[in-house]
Amino acid sequence: MTLKLVIGNKNYSSWSMRPWLALRASNIAFEEVFIPLYTDNKADKERILSFTRSGKVPALIDGDITVWDSLAIIEYVAERFPQAKLWPEDRAMRAHARSISAEMHSGFMAFRSECAMNLHRPVRAVALSDDAQANIARIQEIWIDCRKRYGKGGPFLFGAFGGADAMYAPVVYRFRTYAIDVAPEAKAYMDAMLTLPAVEEWTKAGLAETLRIERIEAI
Ligand SMILES: N[C@@H](CCC(=O)N[C@@H](CS)C(=O)NCC(=O)O)C(=O)O
Numbered sequence: 001m002t003l004k005l006v007i008g009n010k011n012y013s014s015w016s017m018r019p020w021l022a023l024r025a026s027n028i029a030f031e032e033v034f035i036p037l038y039t040d041n042k043a044d045k046e047r048i049l050s051f052t053r054s055g056k057v058p059a060l061i062d063g064d065i066t067v068w069d070s071l072a073i074i075e076y077v078a079e080r081f082p083q084a085k086l087w088p089e090d091r092a093m094r095a096h097a098r099s100i101s102a103e104m105h106s107g108f109m110a111f112r113s114e115c116a117m118n119l120h121r122p123v124r125a126v127a128l129s130d131d132a133q134a135n136i137a138r139i140q141e142i143w144i145d146c147r148k149r150y151g152k153g154g155p156f157l158f159g160a161f162g163g164a165d166a167m168y169a170p171v172v173y174r175f176r177t178y179a180i181d182v183a184p185e186a187k188a189y190m191d192a193m194l195t196l197p198a199v200e201e202w203t204k205a206g207l208a209e210t211l212r213i214e215r216i217e218a219i
Helices: 014-025 042-051 070-080 091-106 109-114 130-153 163-177 184-194 197-208
Strands: 003-007 030-034 059-062 065-068
Touching (some): 014 070, 014 197, 042 059, 059 070, 070 091, 070 163, 091 130, 130 184, 163 184, 163 197, 184 197
Parallel strands (some): 003 030
Antiparallel strands (some): 003 059, 059 065
């Protein structure tokens, strides 16, 4: 039975992007169920609720198993498709990859709220709070440290593309959109992510969307 991934708008939904990218970049077949977000249409919210009582996307449906929440989905996919090697084989590296993924999942609130994902927004810097700037510094520290320690095997955080890259992919978009100044090592990582075919596919689909979420457009 084909996996189903319930997602929101590709232009805006960073949480949807993460498991979508983990699946697509690993060449795992799945069907997309698209539900537009933050419309005034109660039916859209009801549709999300019909898949997951969390009322949020993403959600993955695998037969009679439903997994919701981006990081839980990536963990599930890693377990279900071990050949995808979404986590590094080495235990220490795997612990590191999970730690930075969890840090992304639960943190960087100021940066996330001040620099929402919006693919079609023209590239333009905004004034950022001290907290958001501290988040940006920490993210760069994470990327540069991973690339220095584990980058010999490829251009991603742990060499080959994996779950941690999927978790940070929307941050790469945000750094670009909000013209964040980055160190050369971070720029090289961003370039590798932005030219990954699965990321290019998401970007193209997101840019083709015409739906607008006004409170995000206001940023
Ligand atoms: N912690 C969740 C966050 C999910 C989330 O906030 N999703 C947003 C879209 S990016 C959503 O579904 N919003 C719809 C709503 O709240 O009605 C995850 O990692 O999946």
